[in-house]
Amino acid sequence: MRNDNFGFMKKIYYLAMLMLILTGGMTFTSCSSDEEPFITANEDDEPRILDPYFPDWSNGQPGEFKNFTRDINLEAYVIVTPAEHTTVKWYLDDVEVAEGLTIDMPLLAGEYILRVEATTTKGKSTSRTGRIVVRPCADDPYPAKDITNIQVRPGSKAKMHGTNLTKVNKIVIGDSEVSATFVEKGEDNYLEYDVPNLPLGTYGLKLVDAEGMVYGAGKIVLSDEVPEITENILWEGHHYVSWELPDGDPNKTFNLITKEQFTSLGVGTKLLINYTLEPTAEYHQMQLTTMWWTDLPGTAKTDLTEDGVMELVITQEMLDIVNEQDGFLCVGHGYYIDKVTAE
Numbered sequence: 001m002r003n004d005n006f007g008f009m010k011k012i013y014y015l016a017m018l019m020l021i022l023t024g025g026m027t028f029t030s031c032s033s034d035e036e037p038f039i040t041a042n043e044d045d046e047p048r049i050l051d052p053y054f055p056d057w058s059n060g061q062p063g064e065f066k067n068f069t070r071d072i073n074l075e076a077y078v079i080v081t082p083a084e085h086t087t088v089k090w091y092l093d094d095v096e097v098a099e100g101l102t103i104d105m106p107l108l109a110g111e112y113i114l115r116v117e118a119t120t121t122k123g124k125s126t127s128r129t130g131r132i133v134v135r136p137c138a139d140d141p142y143p144a145k146d147i148t149n150i151q152v153r154p155g156s157k158a159k160m161h162g163t164n165l166t167k168v169n170k171i172v173i174g175d176s177e178v179s180a181t182f183v184e185k186g187e188d189n190y191l192e193y194d195v196p197n198l199p200l201g202t203y204g205l206k207l208v209d210a211e212g213m214v215y216g217a218g219k220i221v222l223s224d225e226v227p228e229i230t231e232n233i234l235w236e237g238h239h240y241v242s243w244e245l246p247d248g249d250p251n252k253t254f255n256l257i258t259k260e261q262f263t264s265l266g267v268g269t270k271l272l273i274n275y276t277l278e279p280t281a282e283y284h285q286m287q288l289t290t291m292w293w294t295d296l297p298g299t300a301k302t303d304l305t306e307d308g309v310m311e312l313v314i315t316q317e318m319l320d321i322v323n324e325q326d327g328f329l330c331v332g333h334g335y336y337i338d339k340v341t342a343e
Contacts, residue, residue, distance in 0.1 A: 041082035047118045047126045051079040054128040062113060065130025067323065069137055070109045070216060077102045080118045091115040092132070108206065108216025109136040135323075136267070138316045140215050141168050141207045145266030146343070147227040150205075152195045154222045159183075160191040163267040163315070170208035173220055174198060177208070198222055232342045234261055234271075240278065241286075242333045254337050255291070259327035265314050265342055273310040273330065274339040281334025286310055290325035297321065304335055 055063025066074060078101055080086045090098040092112045097105065112132040119125040136142040143149045143162035152158040160171070160180075168191055171180045176196035183192050205217040235256050245252040265271065277284050284304035288296045297317040302310070312318075322328050330337060 041084070043082060043085035043121045045082045045085075045120070047086050047120050047124055048081050049078055049116065049118055049126060049128050050081060052076065054130045057129075062129045062131045064133060065114055067133040067135070069135045069320075070107065070140070071137055073104050073106050074114075074132060074134075075102075075104050076114075076116075078116055078118070082120065085121045086118050087120075089117050089119070091117065107132070107134045108214070109134050109140060109142060110204075110216040110218040134216065135319065136215065136316060139164060140316075141165050141209070141217075142215070142267050142316075143205070143207075143217050144268035145218075145264070146269070150219065151221040151223055151225075151227045153224060153226060154195055154200070155197045156195050158193055158195050160193070161189070161268055162191075165189070165191050165207075167209040168207045169210050172204075172206040172208060172214070173222070174203035180207075195222070200224065233339065234342055235337075235340045237338070239337045241330060241335055241337060242281070243331050244333055252331075254330035255327065257328050257340055259291075259322060262328040263319050263323050265319075267314055267316050267319065269314045270343050271312040271314060272341045272343065273312070273337060274308075274341075275304070275310060275335045275337050276307045277304060278334050278336065284332075284334035286330060286332040286335060288312060289329045289331055290322055291327040291329055292325040293329065293331065294321065294325055296328075301332070304332075 054065055057063060066076070068074075078088055080088060080101070088099065088101055089096055090103045092107075092114055094113075094115070097103070112134070113129065114132050115127055115129045117125060117127040141162065141164040143160050143165075146161065149160050149162065166182050168180050168182065171178055171191070171193050173196055176198060178193050178196055180191045180193040183190055200222050202219050202221050205220040207215045207217050209215070237256075239254050239256065240251045241254050243252060262271075273286075275286065285301055286304055287301045288299045288310075290296070296312070297315060299312070
């Protein structure tokens with residue numbers, strides 16, 4: 001549910017932008033009521049990107065500017081001043097991909113750094129930077145984000161876990177294409193492939209099916225260091241949960257896994273919720289939902305009979321709905337959450 005202040009703040013933002021236009025480099029004047037207004041901005045003015053808004057940086061990373069599935073194009077526009085004396089260029093991961101006030105292009109699934117640069121005819125420049133997140137579609141193959149999938153040794157034989165990997169018969173790392181074999185071993189299903197002998201570094205990763213369809217799969221690191229598999233603890237403590245408590249009580253729900261933590265897990269990741277029962281409770285139930293109390297796809301209310309671990313295998317549908325509905329909750333009655341991990 002959106003905060004009522006959102007609309008008010010949005011109005012303030014656009015009012016501020018309008019005032020900037022009127023007081024800055026885009027002043028319109030007229031000598032009399034019979035004359036057309038004209039623009040006084042000139043090529044000596046400092047360039048400004050007036051719109052759209054780019055989120056602030058956090059922890060050394062640019063804020064998320066766009067988030068969409070790969071079947072939707074990256075569409076954006078800019079308003080700049082001095083408009084008649086400014087060239088705009090668009091860069092993805094430092095590669096120029098468009099020029100002009102708009103961009104409209106398809107992208108493979110993955111994360112990109114977008115930089116918009118405005119330069120005047122006098123060589124003065126300004127820029128804005130944001131993060132683009134392109135999610136795979138529900139039926140797309142995509143690797144899990146476990147470090148063993150995205151950091152491998154050149155020349156070694158590697159495994160890749162993930163979702164819908166039965167479609168894949170080739171893997172592309174950078175410009176090098178190698179064959180891949182799908183291996184089924186009970187619940188441990190994976191792609192097996194020979195890592196190409198490339199220089200150490202970070203490369204684009206793509207998956208290719210038998211029909212030649214290419215799917216984005218983010219990035220992969222080629223390193224001499226074998227990644228250590230450690231427990232990824234998202235939260236640890238002792239938090240009681242009861243939906244019978246009044247609204248506003250912090251123990252009515254468990255909301256201590258942030259939206260950003262959840263949506264960064266990747267398809268195929270196992271979320272493990274360690275819980276213990278409150279012995280005095282009349283009943284014990286757990287339900288996994290969004291912040292809007294919508295059940296996560298494929299889940300339902302579960303009766304708890306003893307201390308244990310609730311296992312949730314992340315799907316793209318779960319990531320999409322948690323992203324759309326403001327985050328993740330554990331609700332129910334009569335239990336404590338002691339630790340949440342991902343593997």
